Amino acid sequence: MARTRTSGPARTDGRVVRGNQTRRLILARTVEIASVEGLEGLSLGRLASELELSKSGVFALFGSKEELQLATVRAAVKIYVExxxxxxxxxxxxxxxxxxxxTGWLAYSEGRVFPGGCFFYSASAEFGARSGKVHDALADARADWLAYVGQTIEEARTAGELRAxxxxxxxxxxxHSFLEAANSESVLLDDFSCYRRAAKAVHARxxxxxxxxxxxxxxxxAKV
Structure with missing residues (x-):
């Protein structure tokens, strides 16, 4: 009985650790796929095949395509923050x-932290006219970013470095419009000179x- 009580939690902890590792592996791939092909490009079967995992194991971690999409958005938020x-x-x-x-945002987009450019630009375009949990998660992420930009500008105004x-x-x-325009043009036209033009526009403003x-x-x- 003593051995059972000691080994049981150890086995459980091992499964949790492996599950978390597998989850991170999957999400590292889903953010790449989604930034290029969209969140609708994700499927449990595809991920299982590409990463050589069991489909049942992937399903056990996420449960549904929507949960996989939501987890991908959350993973992308963490990468964006970093x-x-x-x-x-x-x-x-x-x-x-x-x-x-x-300029840090422009460098993030130009450096292709996500292969398809800014993850949130492409995902927002994909889900902008829809409703549901994924739309709401993306809308919240965008609102948080715009609020952060506004707060940063307001702090500069309060510090007396921007006009009252x-x-x-x-x-x-x-x-925000300058930044997104550079991202969009670079992805569509494979022309990275737009990042310098965006930096110039922001600087002038x-x-x-x-x-x-x-x-x-x-x-x-500028980092671009």
């Missing part, structure tokens, strides 16, 4: 932080709103 938001944590509030957030009359939601919208343009890093500091 590449776009995490590098901003140590930067002080101000116009330079806004600038580096924008700056229309923060409008500026956030314009900047921030320069016009700055209380002291010298606080804005030079365009040459």
């Amino acid at each position: 590449h776009v938001l995490r590098p901003m944590e140590e930067l002080p509030a101000g116009i330079a932080r806004v600038w580096h957030l924008c 009359d700056t229309d923060v939601p409008q500026l956030a919208f314009e900047i 921030l320069h016009a709103a700055a209380t002291d343009p010298e606080l804005l890093p030079e365009l040459s500091t």
Whole structure:
């Protein structure tokens, strides 16, 4: 009995560890597929075949295609945070932080962290006119990102580095539009010069709103 009590939890823990490892392996592949082929391109059978796993094992981890799609969105959010938001944590509030957030996003898209460009741009286009849990998850992710951009701009305005009359939601919208336009054009036309043009557009917009343009890093500091 003593051996049974000792070995039982060990076996359970081992299964949990293996299950978590398999889940990470699957999601690393699903974010790649979805960024190129869309979330509808995911299937439990395809993943089992590509990753040489049992279909029943993949089904046990996710249960349905919708749950697989939702897990993929959550995995993509984590990757996005690590590449776009995490590098901003140590930067002080101000116009330079806004600038580096924008150029960091452009570098994320140009560097093809996701093979198909920005995961959320393509997935949002795919599910934008639909309803349901996947649509809601993508809408929440987009709203969170836009809120972060707006907050970063507002902090720069509060710090006195952007004009007091700056229309923060409008500026956030314009900047976001420049970034997404570069992503879209680069994916469709395989033309990466658009990233430099987007950086130039963002820089000009921030320069016009700055209380002291010298606080804005030079365009040459763009990561693209």
